[in-house]
Amino acid sequence: MSLAEVIGQDRAIAQVSRMWRNGRLGHCLIFHGPDGVGKSLTARGLAQLLLCGRPETVEVGSARMKISDGCGVCDDCRMVTRGSHPDLHIVTRDLSRHTEEGKKATVKDLPIGVIRDFVIEPAGWSPQRGRARVFIIEEGERMNRAAQNALLKTLEEPPANTYLIIVTSQPGTLLATVRSRSHAVRFAYLPEVFVRDKLQEAGLSPAEAAYWSQFSGGRLGPALAMARTGWYEVKRELVKQLAGLSYATALTTAQWCMEQAKTYGQAQEKQQNEESAASHTRMGQEYLLALAEETYRLALRGAVGLDTAVDQTQAIGAIGGQLGAQGCGRAVQATRQARGRLEYNVNGALLFEWLMLKYLVCARA
Ligand SMILES: [Zn+2]
16 A cells, blocks of 8 residues: 555555655654544555565646655555555554453453553564564554553663554543654545545445435545445435334334345355354444444434435435434434444444334434
């Protein structure tokens, strides 16, 4: 992944490339901004530039902006692309499985053990291929206080040619002492129309591209992820069923949701076998809830005259008409509540039944 391949973040890639060229790149950078707009990709692009054997100047974007970038063809660049460069360390919370804490329990945050074993210790080694050692900490907001305090020592006396990139959507959760020793690079939302064009370039129909770009609110990553589920038709059917929801159909709709999630889980398990069908099914349930929430959110916005849905305008309008703005608001709240419960391993079938009946109460209250 080179910097030039990152789309829609010209300002951020120009900033890091300029700092590198002027020899002013700090040892610790914080890449912050919304999820799914290219922070991690840019971090990999910068790592490639730092590790590349013959960096070059390339032109990017319609403005033909000049940036420094990895060459993409040397051994180091290839290793970065393949994910096998010995001097590039990607630190994720999955690594907690290899720590003492992680062996005992499932860890949701990024514990001190991971920072100690996978950042602080290897940061003391000299680069295996000589140029630099780069650490990318994903989901930096998950580092607890102890982990951040441990990291501080490395930040205070960074070994030569060691670079640390903390990627986060919530920079406010980082300790002031960590922030003050780092250089912040801000990533912005991508314009919806930009995301829509990218989805169309990826082969989606105009209606589908318009829907997912509105759904993701200018975050290309989530928009692409949803587009890849192939769930546009599922979304259309869900909206139809919600528009026609009644006491006679509520349980059938709940059951239909469960079947969609299950089908999704089984298909995903066949494609990638690291995780079980059950956890993919759970993901499918989460997607359905996200789509339902979006449906009522759009109905609410329509009901108060803000903006209209770009897809299934009539059905969304009908939901807004049946529930009114207040009812739509309550339906959004109920869906969020359901999404919260999903994290606690509740029975999915019961959850969807509860939610459908709740939607009907929202309409009457
Ligand atoms: Zn190269």
